[in-house]
Amino acid sequence: MPSIVVKIDSTSLATPEKIEQIADSLIEQKNAGNQIVAVVPALETLEDRLLPYSQILSDNPSDRELHALNALNSQVAISLLAISLEKKGAKAKSLNGWQAGIEVTESNQNVLIDGIQHEYILEHLNNDEIVVVAGSQGINRNRDILSMGEGGTETTAVAIGAAIDAEQVEILTVRDGIYTADSAVVNQARKLKQITYDELLELANLGSYSIHPRAVELAKIVEMPLLVRSSTGNQEGTLIKGEIDMEKNLIVRGVAYEADIIRLTVGYDSYEQSSLSDIFTTLAEHKIDVDIIVQAVIDGVKPTVSFSIAKEDFAEALKVLEKNKPVLGFSFADFEVGLAKVSIVGAGMVSNPGVAARMFDRLCKEKILVKMVSTSEIKVSVVVPQDEMVRAANVLHDEFNLEEALV
Amino acid sequence: MPSIVVKIDSTSLATPEKIEQIADSLIEQKNAGNQIVAVVPALETLEDRLLPYSQILSDNPSDRELHALNALNSQVAISLLAISLEKKGAKAKSLNGWQAGIEVTESNQNVLIDGIQHEYILEHLNNDEIVVVAGSQGINRNRDILSMGEGGTETTAVAIGAAIDAEQVEILTVRDGIYTADSAVVNQARKLKQITYDELLELANLGSYSIHPRAVELAKIVEMPLLVRSSTGNQEGTLIKGEIDMEKNLIVRGVAYEADIIRLTVGYDSYEQSSLSDIFTTLAEHKIDVDIIVQAVIDGVKPTVSFSIAKEDFAEALKVLEKNKPVLGFSFADFEVGLAKVSIVGAGMVSNPGVAARMFDRLCKEKILVKMVSTSEIKVSVVVPQDEMVRAANVLHDEFNLEEALV
Structure with a gap:
């Protein structure tokens, strides 16, 4: 059975109603005959509550403890999404970074994915479960919990996609794809059907799109197709891959x-x-x-x-x-x-x-x-x-x- | 160096000021020449926020996800206490149940401690760190997170005490020890210097004291002395052990x-x-x-x-x-x-x-x-x-x- 990794956007978790909508859409994808891994970002409402509390206690809390606190935000989100999936009759399991086998290392204050022990995810997928993974977190060799910072959730999704040999990784956004320009400024902006990793990297580095360059770079290396689409999934998104079919000989994209x-x-x-x-x-x-x-x-x-x-x-x-x-x-x-x-x-x-x-x-x-x-x-x-x-x-x-x- | 396990009460975590007080008291115990493991209960303020949210999504969320959500409450608390300890100059590390090597099994809906891979705790203790463990949680063989329910934090403290061969386990309470009766009802009630496990078990089963019988039972089995004392630590508490020195031949205690x-x-x-x-x-x-x-x-x-x-x-x-x-x-x-x-x-x-x-x-x-x-x-x-x-x-x-x- 083909497997798909879906990176959920934080907007889709903002209210219980939105969590239910995204659960419906994941179940629909599963029923269409796919194994589904959902990778979930932090629940922003909770983040607001935890950090101020730690700041009262110390103006300079250690990285290790801040990492551990940050990781909790997406751990809340995975359980809530799993609960909603189960309520709707699907089998689902939430996995923290360490439960999903995500191993990370720290390098110059950046947390990088070192490897994924993907047998845990596969075990649940083969048990017909939708696997809901906390994005942007993993453990190092000392079993410390580390949070990945910006772009971490997308990067986790791509890395899991590569590890389980997924058909594609879907990146949900509030927009429904990649556009030729920001439609707020350029009236004639059009959605692209396809775009290459390199093109997207340039656009991402130019601040135009919300996909973090590190996720695109990893996708390029492992040749994982990315589909950028809206969370409602009603419109066709933009497919990102190595070589694209030229649309009407557009040189500039x-x-x-x-x-x-x-x-x-x-x-x-x-x-x-x-x-x-x-x-x-x-x-x-x-x-x-x-x-x-x-x-x-x-x-x-x-x-x-x-x-x-x-x-x-x-x-x-x-x-x-x-x-x-x-x-x-x-x-x-x-x-x-x-x-x-x-x-x-x-x-x-x-x-x-x-x-x-x-x-x-x-x-x-x-x-x-x-x-x-x-x-x-x-x-x-x-x-x-x-x-x-x-x-x-x-x-x-x-x-x-x-x-x-x-x- | 002798080691002491201190079970923190939830009152001691109710405000940032109280967290700082308990951090001071742990550092004092460490400076007196002890290795310190603090076992921490859930932060109640957070619990109020998570459960209603999950109840909106489902009137019957699965045990697995509720266990995972419950476990987050004490994971917040350990990081906050570790941050406060570090701010005060102590070396400290927070450990979730699985990081502390706490293995549990489920039996008739009760979560029981199966064993403790205590090398992780010892490693940190030997590195001169105060170890702050999330009480009342562990993982089973499937790497599911399970929360222990009532009495779990005390029981975790006793089990860790036994695993690392601690000198004693201290149970902090709002009261400063075990009394001959409830002083709200019996004016003449006096604090006991010592009491046996069996006596405390009877009193605990009678609902008189906040120490959960399962923790006392475990302490009795592993012959771990328990010291019940106030979180401020200013007054002498009550020592619980197998055989006690009779106080003035008191038959009834x-x-x-x-x-x-x-x-x-x-x-x-x-x-x-x-x-x-x-x-x-x-x-x-x-x-x-x-x-x-x-x-x-x-x-x-x-x-x-x-x-x-x-x-x-x-x-x-x-x-x-x-x-x-x-x-x-x-x-x-x-x-x-x-x-x-x-x-x-x-x-x-x-x-x-x-x-x-x-x-x-x-x-x-x-x-x-x-x-x-x-x-x-x-x-x-x-x-x-x-x-x-x-x-x-x-x-x-x-x-x-x-x-x-x-x-």
């Missing part, structure tokens, strides 16, 4: 944008003084994320380097640069606020060298000033004035005929 | 009472028709607890049997007798309400045959009517009119000089 970008420019008196490695190492040490980097030369001899950062890192970045000016050796620093990033993404760009030129050309025709450019094999990003962001997204959506994407 | 007793009497026309086994088997099948049983003969040929039951079982008992009258073969059933049970308990009674007589004599002098009598090796119980209960408890406390018990 999505437009994404990000507001509140700041461009910092640092100038040096000579090449000898400039060290890109020094400046970006220093910024990284202060956990300031640098996105686009552009190096330029003024007057033939005075090099400058510009880079974009998010608005919330601005004050800290200025402080760090000021403090380290003697060491870093730059002669001036400048900044520009009120910028935004607009990106086009598409796996087909690799074999279509003219895509970036077509993008610049259209933006030029629309008199939208391009301040910075960054390209990867399947993405081109430009930094533009923020008040032109929405228009830029729309004209690019139009330029690459994304409104023709199949719904 | 406690007076207990229980209100709302009802006496049912069933009469038969002849011996041939009467079957004690039939009637009490029938009542047991309907989960009606029968306490004192007295058989009498009227007119030389018509046997009757009287027995006491609790008020809340009365309606059900009448229904069961009525329904099964043809099979049980009795000719009449009668009842008396408004009764109470008063008991004296003392291990010294075994070798002092006159104790019961002295009890009856004093009650007779006080003109307190004795309706039923029941004796065991270390206990005599009488059923008296409920409005005489308090006076009976006081005169018996006086008769056996319990006011002389050492404080």
